[in-house]
Amino acid sequence: MPGPKLAISRLTKRFLDLDVLHEIDVEVEEGEFISVVGPSGCGKTTFLRIVAGLEKATAGEVRLDGEVVRKPGADRGFVFQADNLLPWRTVFANAIVGPEIGGRAGAEERKSTLDLLRLVGLAGFENYYPRQLSGGMRQRVNLARALAIDPKILLMDEPFSALDAQTREIMQMELLRIWEKGRKTALFVTHQIDEAVYLSDRVLVFARRPGRIREAVEIDLPRPRPLSIKRTAEFVRYVDRIWKLIEDDVRASVLNPDD
Ligand SMILES: Nc1ncnc2c1ncn2[C@@H]1O[C@H](COP(=O)(O)OP(=O)(O)O)[C@@H](O)[C@H]1O
Ligand SMILES: [Mg+2]
Structure with a gap:
């Protein structure tokens, strides 16, 4: 039997004298959609940044497909809370930036990026600039961009929290529609409980000071x-x-x- 897609063991993080995460253990199976919920300041973003390789753990480790994560890599797609699209690039040029950095933005990648933009509902907007898009549309571009590198895992940190309530609900539904197509392993951080329940197979409820998992709730919907x-x-x-x-x-x- 293959091991878990993502294995986090005894993960601990301290900033100077601040205990942020304490000995977190989680295993995520291939194709699982996992959310992390908890109050503001409980270490959700720090947790996700360590999995992304953007932040170093004080102790413990993160393994993706058995390999220890030490730095950011093309096997992880990241969608942040604030959209960080490049304002001088079109929707298409933003979406293909990952493959481009990886030095492989040939005909095949261009086609698959166009397919992804269609999948996220942006067909016809390829040549628009970020400033011409609504907040929801910008997060759709971010999602397409994260998927364009065909990562092993999708990491999302409150991607819809800057959106108004209705747009947010539509984006939750859209995210599930898109996720159903490939069932990519996903780790989604939110402070909104209903969002976590709606999206997930399992919700990790974080406790605060130091951040640890209070309970893992299976969502059997x-x-x-x-x-x-x-x-x-x-x-x-x-x-x-x-x-x-x-x-x-x-x-x-x-x-x-x-x-
Ligand atoms: N780079 C940093 N240096 C010092 N403290 C930090 C740093 N990043 C986060 N923190 C602190 O760690 C705690 C957890 O932060 P964070 O992971 O952003 O929580 P959440 O995303 O759950 O709101 C907070 O008290 C925050 O102030
Ligand atoms: Mg946060």
Whole structure:
């Protein structure tokens, strides 16, 4: 039997005297969609940045397909909260930037990038510039760009949090539609519980100070999931259960953000 796609063991991170993550253990199977939820400041972004290779762990390790992650690599696609598109490049030129950096932006990659832009709903916008797009469309470009390198895993840090509520829901639905096509292993960070439940096979509930996994909640909802699933009793039960797990932490982080 093959090992897990992603294996994180005893992952610990300290910034000077601040204990941010403490001995986190997680295994993610190929094709799983995992979310991380927790209050602001619990270390979600730090966790994802370590998996991305953008930040070094103080102790412990991250393995992707058995190989220890030490730096960023083309086997990981990253979508950040703030879109970081290059303003002087068109949608197409932004989407193909990964293969270009990798020195392989030939006819085949150009075609697959066009296919990806169609997949994310941007057919016809290839020659637009980022400033001509709405926030939701810019995050679609970011998603296409992350997928264009055909990564082993997709890492997303609150990619929809800057969007208005309706656009956000549409993007959640779109993300699942796109994900269903390839079922790429995904690690998605959010502070919104309903977003995590809607998207995921499993939700890792982080506790704060230091960040650790309080509980891993399996989300046993059928797929594909229409947005209306959010109104079912089963869905609401998952949201309530996770909310109860982090309620005290959220209250503490609102009252004492710096302690
Ligand atoms: N580069 C850094 N240097 C020092 N402290 C940091 C750094 N990055 C994050 N932190 C601190 O680590 C904690 C966790 O931050 P973060 O991972 O951004 O949390 P989250 O994404 O869950 O809101 C916060 O207290 C934050 O201030
Ligand atoms: Mg964060």
